Amino acid sequence: AQSVTQLGSHVSVSEGALVLLRCNYSSSVPPYLFWYVQYPNQGLQLLLKYTSAATLVKGINGFEAEFKKSETSFHLTKPSAHMSDAAEYFCAVSERSSGSARQLTFGSGTQLTVLP
Amino acid sequence: DGGITQSPKYLFRKEGQNVTLSCEQNLNHDAMYWYRQDPGQGLRLIYYSQIVNDFQKGDIAEGYSVSREKKESFPLTVTSAQKNPTAFYLCASRGGGVNEQFFGPGTRLTVL
Numbered sequence: 001a002q003s004v005t006q007l008g009s010h011v012s013v014s015e016g017a018l019v020l021l022r023c024n025y026s027s028s029v030p031p032y033l034f035w036y037v038q039y040p041n042q043g044l045q046l047l048l049k050y051t052s053a054a055t056l057v058k059g060i061n062g063f064e065a066e067f068k069k070s071e072t073s074f075h076l077t078k079p080s081a082h083m084s085d086a087a088e089y090f091c092a093v094s095e096r097s098s099g100s101a102r103q104l105t106f107g108s109g110t111q112l113t114v115l116p
Numbered sequence: 117d118g119g120i121t122q123s124p125k126y127l128f129r130k131e132g133q134n135v136t137l138s139c140e141q142n143l144n145h146d147a148m149y150w151y152r153q154d155p156g157q158g159l160r161l162i163y164y165s166q167i168v169n170d171f172q173k174g175d176i177a178e179g180y181s182v183s184r185e186k187k188e189s190f191p192l193t194v195t196s197a198q199k200n201p202t203a204f205y206l207c208a209s210r211g212g213g214v215n216e217q218f219f220g221p222g223t224r225l226t227v228l
Binding site for chain 2: 043044107
């Protein structure tokens with residue numbers, strides 16, 4: 001069974017500081033990995049995804065994540081936080097086997113606060 | 117514009133009533149999913165459908181029902197058997213050969 005752990009339910013950073021949101025996964029085989037962002041009372045928007053190409057994945061809004069198989073991690077980073085980055089962020093994992101329903105298993109989320 | 121629509125955005129229900137949440141997509145996606153979101157718990161899968169006229173239970177299907185009569189539509193019924201239905205409900209879809217799911221804007225259900 002797959003699982004995702006997001007370390008830190010709340011993270012606060014100053015505007016212009018580095019953003020680091022942590023995600024560790026558990027899976028018997030290398031999975032597909034995703035980061036989604038959610039603004040209040042809205043749906044989820046895909047930030048980036050890892051599907052076994054480059055291990056360093058670049059996404060929208062200046063975010064990137066690095067897949068580290070040895071550490072079973074897929075941490076999300078952004079060099080300089082902006083006020084508009086304040087939101088909830090979800091890491092998710094799905095199977096890569098063909099024919100599967102590609103169900104997503106989500107972490108519990110990290111609420112990012114950006115301080116002026 | 118292609119996308120996923122959910123209606124209504126806010127829904128209020130009295131205890132003991134069934135209520136149906138709408139989810140429509142014009143992305144021509146085969147797979148559709150329903151999730152429930154509670155504070156601090158992330159998203160949990162209720163039901164999913166990979167093709168018309170077929171659907172499977174997710175992790176928390178008890179008290180919910182779905183149908184998939186058309187490719188574009190995947191309505192979710194919250195029945196009176198669901199003991200704690202107040203939550204934010206999200207619908208998603210995924211196309212063939214694509215790994216990520218695309219989400220609708222959600223419906224917030226409150227039981228009075």
